Amino acid sequence: MMRNAWSGILAIVGGLWLIVLAGLPLYVFPAVDDVAPSDVALVLGPPMEERLALAAQLRDDGVVQRIVVSVQPAGGQTADDIPLCDEASVTCAVADPYSTRGETQLVDAGESVIVITSTPHVTRARYLFDKCHAGGVAVVAAGGPETFSAWASQYAYQSAAFVKAIAQPCP
Numbered sequence: 001m002m003r004n005a006w007s008g009i010l011a012i013v014g015g016l017w018l019i020v021l022a023g024l025p026l027y028v029f030p031a032v033d034d035v036a037p038s039d040v041a042l043v044l045g046p047p048m049e050e051r052l053a054l055a056a057q058l059r060d061d062g063v064v065q066r067i068v069v070s071v072q073p074a075g076g077q078t079a080d081d082i083p084l085c086d087e088a089s090v091t092c093a094v095a096d097p098y099s100t101r102g103e104t105q106l107v108d109a110g111e112s113v114i115v116i117t118s119t120p121h122v123t124r125a126r127y128l129f130d131k132c133h134a135g136g137v138a139v140v141a142a143g144g145p146e147t148f149s150a151w152a153s154q155y156a157y158q159s160a161a162f163v164k165a166i167a168q169p170c171p
Contacts, residue, residue, distance in 0.1 A: 019155075027158055028151070030122035033138035038064050038112040044103055044125060045070035045095070046077055050143035051116045052084050059089060064114060070095050070103045097171070100125055100161075104132035105171055112136035119144030120154040124162050132170035 025031075041055040041064040055067045069092040071079050079085040079092035095102035100121070107113050112135050117125045119141040129137040145151045 019159075026123045027120040027155055030119065030126075030141070032122060032140050033126075035063055035114055035138055035140060037062075038114045038136065038138065040064055040066045040068055040107050040111055041114045041116060042103065042107055043067065043069045044100060044115060044117040044121070045072055045098070047071060047082055048118070048143055051118075052082065054116050054140070054142040056084060058114060065089065066091070068093065068106050070106060073098055100128050101132065101165065101168060102171055104129055107133070107135070109134040113138075115139045116142050118142070120151070120158050124158055124165055127162070128165050131165075 035058065041058045043051045043055045047069050052069065055064075055069070058064050059067055067084070067087075067090045069079075069082060069085060069090060071077060071082065071085070071092045071094055073094050082092060084090050085092035093106055095106055113129070113133065115125050115129055115137060117139065122139050122141050126137065126139040129139065145154050
């Protein structure tokens with residue numbers, strides 16, 4: 001009886017380690033794309049400071065001419081809360097649906113886009129943009145979780161969201 005309990009515990013611990021190891025290249029150390037001149041930089045929501053700063057830097061460096069920022073619907077962080085949204089070369093919009101899948105529709109089909117998101121979201125964002133956007137796509141990271149619990153939460157969230165991304169069609 002005790003041997004079966006230990007076998008069960010070892011199987012659970014081993015399974016958890018496999019999940020962690022499988023997630024390392026997807027969420028912790030994702031492949032990020034080289035940045036090349038593109039039509040637009042798209043800041044995925046929520047529009048965190050690191051993402052906004054990278055988009056502005058890409059524009060200022062002449063890598064992109066235009067920035068699109070995905071802002072949250074009413075009740076969240078809106079365009080009024082983001083000074084960058086007041087600039088002429090910046091469009092701030094709410095995706096419909098408010099999700100990465102919806103954000104693929106914030107840029108015109110055929111436009112080359114640099115997608116800016118957080119580190120654990122890079123792989124899923126690339127998957128969705130490759131699936132739902134007809135133009136060239138480069139995905140880069142700006143910021144990410146800072147604590148163990150935040151990383152654990154992102155592992156769980158991104159894993160579940162990946163299943164949803166695979167199952168749902170493009171908008």
